[in-house]
Amino acid sequence: MRESREIELDGHIIDSGIMEHVLDSILDMGGDFEILEFTVGKRKTDTSYARVLVIGTDGENLDSIISTLHRHGARLVDSEDVTLVQAEGNRIVPKGFYSTTNYPTQVRIGDEWIHVDNIEMDCLIMVSPDKRSARAIPMSKLEKGDLVVVGERGVKIKPPERSRSHEVFEFMGGVVSSERPTETTIKKIAREIIDTHKRGLKVALVGGPAIIHTGAGEACATMFREGYIDILFGGNAIATHDIEYNLFGTSLGMNIQTGELVSAGHKNHLYAISEIMRAGSIKKAVETGVLKSGIMYECVKNNVPYVLAGSIRDDGPLPDVITDSMVAQDEMRKYVPEIGMVLMIATMLHSIAVGNCLPSYVMTVCVDINPSTLTKLMDRGTSQAIGVVSDAGAFFPMLLSQLHQLQDE
Structure with missing residues (x-):
């Protein structure tokens, strides 16, 4: 049975090719889409916004598409807070942990988007005990009891855009x-x-x-x-x-x-x-x-x-x-x-x-x-x-x- 979810994108998504990558990825993975809202920036410095209904052949297909689109900077319209799981031991990462890109990243905690410090690729995201800060750390630095982000829910990344300054x-x-x-x-x-x-x-x-x-x-x-x-x-x-x-x-x-x-x-x-x-x-x-x-x-x-x-x-x-x-x-x-x-x-x-x-x-x-x-x-x-x-x-x-x-x- 076909399933669908809404995603949104903002920023310089047209001239940076992000919108094109998103739509191509949906089609390449056997899905379909409907553009529900598209506001285009009128000047070079203006950003654009798109809200897209993503349709998958089934729930598993839709999840795969959404995961791929996440790497292009897309996020679910009905985004929720991140899922946090404590590490059960030193260097033992919870199953399904979020593996970082090297793009600027934010996590949602208590309806607020928190910037992830020290971002680099192939790391995990550790949230402080008071849940007021987050940072990327390599697996080797994880200690028992650390709060680790699991899954992509509540995670937002910003892929590179066409430069306006350089x-x-x-x-x-x-x-x-x-x-x-x-x-x-x-x-x-x-x-x-x-x-x-x-x-x-x-x-x-x-x-x-x-x-x-x-x-x-x-x-x-x-x-x-x-x-x-x-x-x-x-x-x-x-x-x-x-x-x-x-x-x-x-x-x-x-x-x-x-x-x-x-x-x-x-x-x-x-x-x-x-x-x-x-x-x-x-x-x-x-x-x-x-x-x-x-x-x-x-x-x-x-x-x-x-x-x-x-x-x-x-x-x-x-x-x-x-x-x-x-x-x-x-x-x-x-x-x-x-x-x-x-x-x-x-x-x-x-x-x-x-x-x-x-x-x-x-x-x-x-x-x-x-x-x-x-x-x-x-x-x-x-x-x-x-x-x-x-x-x-x-x-x-x-x-x-x-x-x-x-x-x-």
């Missing part, structure tokens, strides 16, 4: 193209970096060792020294090869200046790690004069926080590398609230990891020579990412040049 990147998210004019795009990225700082937010870099391998290390270090980048996320590799280059002039045993392999140079990254271990840490190596230049040097000298997350195959690793992945996650999350823009350069795994911790409204630019890296990042939930197919060695010097030009204007 015209230079208007609706470029989710696009990967090797044919996009690189210089024009890099100029827009430079403008966004400057505008992000003007808004009082920070710019983070998620960097891979290819930054060093391709000869972009010096330009990257300059961006830290001149205050264009405020936070560094990476792994053992970017720090190790940065230090190797600035101690021995090589990266993976190759002379960066000449492009020639150095005899026995394959050992240099291990020698670099050993020198930092002898000093005690990267910071101590800088303070004692062992390390005199490079990305890590500039981070230490300019009080730029960095989080180096380890992996199974790390050499060493450096003493600053966090080998417990859960501790590394928590350390990265400390800086997320103050980040307005992230540059992800030539590192697929760290880019996906950091992307999973970011709210959807953080501007994310992913640069990689391999288009599949950019696609994988977006497929894993970071749909707001702007993909730039480019070599890190060409990207950083061009970006630094554009930043200098904009500052001189």
